[in-house]
Amino acid sequence: MRYPLRLISARSRTALERYLADAGVDPYGIRVMAAKAETLIVRIDCVPAPAANIIKQQLLSIGGDAAVHREVIRGNPPRSTVYIVADRSRLSKLPDKFAPQPFGLAELGEEIVRLVAAAEEPPAAVSLPDGELDLASGPVIVGVLNATPDSFSDGGRYLDPGKACERALEMVEEGAGVIDIGGESSRPGAAEVSAEEELGRVRPIIARLAGSVSAPISIDTRKALVAEAALGAGAAIINDVSGLRHDPAMLETAARAQAAVVVMHMLGDPATMQNKPSYDDVTSEILAWLGERTDAMMAAGIRRDKIIVDPGIGFGKRLEHNLTLLAEIGDFRSLGFPVMVGYSRKSFLGSVTGREVGDRLSGGFAALARALEGGVRLVRVHDVRETADFVKVWKAIEGKANGQ
Ligand code: HH2
Numbered sequence: 409m410r411y412p413l414r415l416i417s418a419r420s421r422t423a424l425e426r427y428l429a430d431a432g433v434d435p436y437g438i439r440v441m442a443a444k445a446e447t448l449i450v451r452i453d454c455v456p457a458p459a460a461n462i463i464k465q466q467l468l469s470i471g472g473d474a475a476v477h478r479e480v481i482r483g484n485p486p487r488s489t490v491y492i493v494a495d496r497s498r499l500s501k502l503p504d505k506f507a508p509q510p511f512g513l514a515e516l517g518e519e520i521v522r523l524v525a526a527a528e529e530p531p532a533a534v535s536l537p538d539g540e541l542d543l544a545s546g547p548v549i550v551g552v553l554n555a556t557p558d559s560f561s562d563g564g565r566y567l568d569p570g571k572a573c574e575r576a577l578e579m580v581e582e583g584a585g586v587i588d589i590g591g592e593s594s595r596p597g598a599a600e601v602s603a604e605e606e607l608g609r610v611r612p613i614i615a616r617l618a619g620s621v622s623a624p625i626s627i628d629t630r631k632a633l634v635a636e637a638a639l640g641a642g643a644a645i646i647n648d649v650s651g652l653r654h655d656p657a658m659l660e661t662a663a664r665a666q667a668a669v670v671v672m673h674m675l676g677d678p679a680t681m682q683n684k685p686s687y688d689d690v691t692s693e694i695l696a697w698l699g700e701r702t703d704a705m706m707a708a709g710i711r712r713d714k715i716i717v718d719p720g721i722g723f724g725k726r727l728e729h730n731l732t733l734l735a736e737i738g739d740f741r742s743l744g745f746p747v748m749v750g751y752s753r754k755s756f757l758g759s760v761t762g763r764e765v766g767d768r769l770s771g772g773f774a775a776l777a778r779a780l781e782g783g784v785r786l787v788r789v790h791d792v793r794e795t796a797d798f799v800k801v802w803k804a805i806e807g808k809a810n811g812q
Contacts, residue, residue, distance in 0.1 A: 418809060421446055426811030443496040450492040450499075450520055453692065457481075459511035460488040466505045472498045492520070499524060526744030530785060534746060535713040536624055536644040537666045541586065543746055543785045546803050549795050550626065550788040551576070551584030552752065555609040560595040561753045561765045561790055569612040573620075576613070580623045583796030586645065587621060588788060589613055589638075590628030594649050594674075594723070596682040596755075603633040610634070611641050618642025626670070632657035639665045645716075649674055649723060651701045663709035670716045670748055670786075671701050675724025685724040691736040694719050698743055716786060718748040721775075722756060730756040734775050738782030750788035751775035773798055 418424060421442050428438045455463065457480045464474040472494030480488040492499075499520065506517030532544035541548065554562050555572050566572035576587045591609035592601050606629065614625055618641060626645035627638035632655045635646045639661075647670040652658045654677070662669045673694045675685050687693050698717045706712060719733045719740060730751075740747045751757070757771040758764065769791050776795065779787055780802050789795045 420809065422810040429811075440497070446496055447493060448496060448499055448524060450523065452490045452492070452516070452520075454487050455490045456511060457483045457486055457488060459509075459513060460490050462509055462511070462513060463490055463492065466502075466509070467492060467494060467498075470494070470498045470501050470505060496524075523742055523744075527741040530741055530744070530746055530783065531713060533713070534645075534668045534716060535666075535711065536668050537639070538644065539624075541624055541645075541668065547780060547784060547799055548585035548786045549583055549792055549799065550586040550588050550748065550750075550786050551579035551582075551623075551792045552750075552788060552790045553579070553587055553589045553613070554593065554628075555589060555591050555613055556593045558595070558598065559590070559593045560755075563593065566613075567609065569616055572613045573616050576617050576621055579792045580621055582793040583799075584623055584792045586624050586626050586786070587617070588626040588628050588645075588647055589643070590647075591634070592629065594628075594678045596678060596722075598678045600679075603631045606631065606634050607637050611637055614638050614641040614643050624668075626668075630654035630658070632661040635667070636661050636665065639667055644668060645670065648672065649720065650677065651697070651720075652705060653701075659705060659708035659710070662705070662714075666711075666714070668714045668716065669705065669710055670718055671698065671705060672718040672748075673697055673720040673723065678723075681724035685726055685729065687729060690725070690729045690732050691719075691739055694733070695740065695742065698740075702743065702745060712745075715745045716748050717743055717745045718750065718788075721749060721751050722754045725756075727756050727759045730754070734778050736782075737779055737784060741783050746785040747783065748786035748788060749775075749779045749784050751779070752787075752789040752791065769794055777802070 424445050425438050425442050428441055460476045460480045464476055467474040475491040477485055477488035502520055503517040506513040533540040533542050553566055553572055553576055555566050557564050566575055579587060589610050591606035617625060624644040625642060626647045627635055627643040628647040629635050630648055630650040645668040646662050648658060649672045651671050651673055675681050702715055705715060721730050721733060751772055753765050753768045757768040761771045776787060776798055
């Protein structure tokens with residue numbers, strides 16, 4: 409007799425719950441087994457050696473484990489990165505286990521549980537000045553509209569407000585949930601334009617569109633003056649590629665207007681960002697940077713439910729950095745904010761495929777697949793119709809995996 413065997417590749421909890429339900433497992437058993445089947449890995453950096461040793465002991469005592477530097481037991485190196493490996497039900501015991509321990513471990517235990525919850529249940533909506541942007545019913549496509557003469561892929565095409573509005577309406581028709589309008593190119597080496605010039609390009613478009621387009625409008629700018637006028641004309645989201653660092657007034661402007669804000673990581677500014685960018689660990693450094701920026705935003709009065717984070721593909725990153733960020737994009741959920749990513753037509757796709765800017769759609773789909781798999785909620789793209797088709801099929805397959 410041969411038993412039919414099958415290695416289950418589904419990693420999501422919902423997928424496993426469906427299998428167990430189909431096999432007639434009782435609801436209590438399903439909950440217990442699903443929690444046991446999912447191994448979670450939490451990385452903690454810069455842990456003092458004695459604390460790393462305690463973490464390992466405590467994890468072993470509940471049937472989990474922690475990977476630490478092999479010499480940490482001798483106290484040299486004095487600090488270690490720690491990888492906690494445990495299933496969900498064991499991880500939930502950490503606050504109790506860590507509570508009596510020194511070195512701030514009591515807080516760490518609570519923090520880990522919060523981190524896992526925040527990463528697994530990202531916000532279902534982003535609050536706008538008037539209403540909200542729904543993220544629960546699937547990834548949102550952010551359609552790019554550059555009213556610039558020099559943007560790297562659509563420069564010069566939408567300088568005329570009539571043409572720009574037509575394209576915006578077309579993108580909404582095609583499936584865009586947000587229209588992102590920019591009046592200054594941020595391509596590598598781009599020169600800065602004045603606020604007056606930038607505003608002269610975007611305001612007529614936003615003013616015309618505001619009454620006629622159903623999707624919220626986002627203003628892609630680093631300047632508070634431009635953001636303020638754009639919001640006054642009907643925009644609802646500020647997309648600042650400088651992470652609200654370029655203009656010190658941006659924090660206050662965003663807070664006052666109750667705008668939603670995309671905070672994107674860039675190393676330096678567009679003029680210098682590609683001058684030998686270097687990182688020891690690109691994902692960890694950008695995670696820490698975004699953590700600091702979002703703290704500063706909230707301290708300035710921008711509400712948590714208005715923030716979207718973006719690792720800034722191509723902004724002060726080499727090919728290897730862009731690929732690593734996409735490979736590890738799911739880790740950005742650790743921040744507890746919706747994640748947006750913009751890979752569309754960018755030069756890293758050209759580096760891998762050898763294709764020119766207008767011929768990078770298929771290469772971009774690989775980045776899109778990775779982004780969706782990593783739980784990215786907003787994708788910023790030029791090719792809305794094609795992206796919408798991809799997303800529809802991806803969602804249909806996801807639905808099957810989750811038993812819908
Ligand atoms: N990329 C570009 C511009 N704005 N904003 C966010 N949040 N994320 C991105 O990845 C991003 C962005 C660059 O693309 P594009 O607008 O097409 O070109 P240009 O900057 O030359 O106008």
